[in-house]
Amino acid sequence: DQQVKQNSPSLSVQEGRISILNCDYTNSMFDYFLWYKKYPAEGPTFLISISSIKDKNEDGRFTVFLNKSAKHLSLHIVPSQPGDSAVYFCAAGAPGTYKYIFGTGTRLKVLA
Amino acid sequence: GAVVSQHPSRVICKSGTSVKIECRSLDFQATTMFWYRQFPKQSLMLMATSNEGSKATYEQGVEKDKFLINHASLTLSTLTVTSAHPEDSSFYICSARGRAGAQETQYFGPGTRLLVL
Numbered sequence: 001d002q003q004v005k006q007n008s009p010s011l012s013v014q015e016g017r018i019s020i021l022n023c024d025y026t027n028s029m030f031d032y033f034l035w036y037k038k039y040p041a042e043g044p045t046f047l048i049s050i051s052s053i054k055d056k057n058e059d060g061r062f063t064v065f066l067n068k069s070a071k072h073l074s075l076h077i078v079p080s081q082p083g084d085s086a087v088y089f090c091a092a093g094a095p096g097t098y099k100y101i102f103g104t105g106t107r108l109k110v111l112a
Numbered sequence: 113g114a115v116v117s118q119h120p121s122r123v124i125c126k127s128g129t130s131v132k133i134e135c136r137s138l139d140f141q142a143t144t145m146f147w148y149r150q151f152p153k154q155s156l157m158l159m160a161t162s163n164e165g166s167k168a169t170y171e172q173g174v175e176k177d178k179f180l181i182n183h184a185s186l187t188l189s190t191l192t193v194t195s196a197h198p199e200d201s202s203f204y205i206c207s208a209r210g211r212a213g214a215q216e217t218q219y220f221g222p223g224t225r226l227l228v229l
Contacts, residue, residue, distance in 0.1 A: 004155075009153075034217065036220070041203075041223065041225065042222050042223060043116070043118070043205050043207075043220035043221045043222045043223045044156070044205070044220045045220070046217050046218070046219065046220075049217060089155070089156065098144060098146075098161075098209050098218065099146070099158055099161060100158070100218065101158075102148075102155045102156040102157075102158075103155060104153075104154060104155045105155065
């Protein structure tokens with residue numbers, strides 16, 4: 001049972017345009033969400049997070065939106081750069097626990 | 113920023129041998145560390161939560177006698193894959209719970225690729 005889902009395994013975007021990566025979850029107890037970026041043969045790198053009391057969090061070119069009623073979050077990258085090409089994982093955690101459940105990842109390719 | 117290291121980065125071993133993987137938090141103390149496993153094109157799957165000075169908590173379906181975890185200090189956790197078999201070949205990643213500035217989150221190591229022949 002996949003509690004965190006990223007239904008798009010891959011995405012290609014032209015440099016300078018917006019990249020939108022989506023993530024859905026099923027457990028309404030999740031209250032903390034994160035996005036990680038991962039290059040091949042490396043560990044994930046933390047990008048941005050959002051708690052359930054917010055619906056938007058912005059950090060530079062990265063913005064995460066949370067729609068609690070739809071159990072959906074998205075990561076917007078604008079403008080996209082070739083160096084953003086990587087696999088992006090969303091993760092979710094429940095209150096009182098530091099265990100995160102990860103999605104299957106979306107491979108983003110930014111074309112120069 | 114918070115840095116987590118893993119050693120070795122890559123290991124090849126024969127079936128039946130044991131392999132130890134180290135995870136260190138370099139510039140912060142981590143009372144809690146996590147061990148994940150990632151198969152190709154799949155998600156990171158949490159194997160166990162490692163707390164300093166106490167027994168690890170294993171996720172359902174993970175054999176604690178096969179994957180031995182020791183969190184001996186606030187900066188070191190080890191995962192030992194005992195009697196490894198080819199199906200144990202995977203990418204093993206640790207993370208440590210820590211704080212960088214105002215942000216507390218999990219910081220991941222670079223991973224260890226295990227290949228069991």
